[in-house]
Amino acid sequence: MRIGEVAALVGITSRAVRHYHHIGLLPEPARRANGYRAYTVRDAVLLARIRRLTELGLGLDEVRDVLADDAGRDLAEVLGELDADLARQERELAERRRQLARLLDGPLSDLGPVSPELAELLGAAAATDSPTAVKDREHLVLLDGAGGSAEVYAALRPLAEDPAVVALYERLDELAGAPADDPRIGPLAAELVAAVPAGVFDAIPYGGDPHPGIGAALLADYPPAQAEVVRRVMAAMTARMRERR
Amino acid sequence: MRIGEVAALVGITSRAVRHYHHIGLLPEPARRANGYRAYTVRDAVLLARIRRLTELGLGLDEVRDVLADDAGRDLAEVLGELDADLARQERELAERRRQLARLLDGPLSDLGPVSPELAELLGAAAATDSPTAVKDREHLVLLDGAGGSAEVYAALRPLAEDPAVVALYERLDELAGAPADDPRIGPLAAELVAAVPAGVFDAIPYGGDPHPGIGAALLADYPPAQAEVVRRVMAAMTARMRERR
DNA sequence: CTTGACCTTGTCGTGGCGTCAAGGTTTCTA
């Protein structure tokens, strides 16, 4: 048989057969005078075994191992491992599908896919065009990906529903062009801190300061006066969280 | 933020972030004086979205598409396709696991994993060390991989169980060193053809001659006298099968 | 001043082949 014939017989491509030669899985057969490979029935039988094993999901080097020790004992062992592997993959797949279903079930945030808990919180929040409010929500989305906790969201719920919070955001917006020593900074920071429900501090998982660069980048994201407010609010909050421990 | 910080924040590796830059999925941020990349919160938010999408199983170019059209419409569409794809993969996985279970359930042939139907037939066949019998079974295993039919196996069942067939194989063995004109060839071929149950011809799916090289290789697998017997048996069988159509 | 933890660019490797490229051989057909 020529290579195309043996390949068609066992149901694979000639390229695959050549590949098996290349990696030493199948010995090179004799050649005809014109250089064509001349396959025997034995080669075809071997190829058929290779095909069945690869179709089960074995890698080519696993196939080589199985073919090497002719004993069926090793085959059973490898197949056992393979089944465990497939079971694991199946679980992962099912898990991803569950995540997907949860995403498709709820409303799709325009900030991308988020956890259903956060999506619910964002949906409950008062609608506003305030730029700082939008930024704040982006930060929530960011933390959501970094393992945001449903308890924090629950604790934030009353804050999100409070219509008064919109006014606070708007006062923050007004500081966009203000200098870093604007007199409105102090009072606004104090009011913001006071607005945060006490339960939030208990819910936030406190795992030590992560990286100094992150806080700096957060502040760099705001114009000077706003950054100063944010700095004060964060300082007050971390201080209060440190008290708790 | 430096690259390691933003990577840790969103839960990926710095290498992945650089990769996203390389393929244009994430724009290169500004550099500090020392050449380090300086990431903003916006970058982190983008990376978090990328991470969530890739974790769902999207490819990076699909992620790019989703991020490109900011509309949530396209996202739902892509996620729908993705779910269909995952469902397909899940079915394939389950199918492979079923095959595996069937293999592990029955006895493992020393010729490698075969369909349970063929395994059953081989188990029922009379035990023998005859080389031509072994070869014959290898051919069955080969055809099994090429979509062997359970009906053929059922039709062969009485032949396999017949103790007289062992004697036929042994007479074929004896022709190993004989010349191509040995007088035992004719009678043996006739008896072999007569031994094949009529039902086999109905069961064999006849799809025209596949490739001439295959038959030639089959004959080349035998010494001259045996090859002549095989040639006659096959000629008789194909002739009878052609009659049927 | 060293140590160690970062950062930079660039390149190779992964798995199982698919897909050209640039030829040579064989066989069928006009």
Add this chain to the structure above:
DNA sequence: TAGAAACCTTGACGCCACGACAAGGTCAAG
């Protein structure tokens, strides 16, 4: 008898999402 179609040969690159390594430069702490 020529030419086209269908084979075959070796060789090399592409895929996908990075991991691992090399060979440096940078920075803060002890």
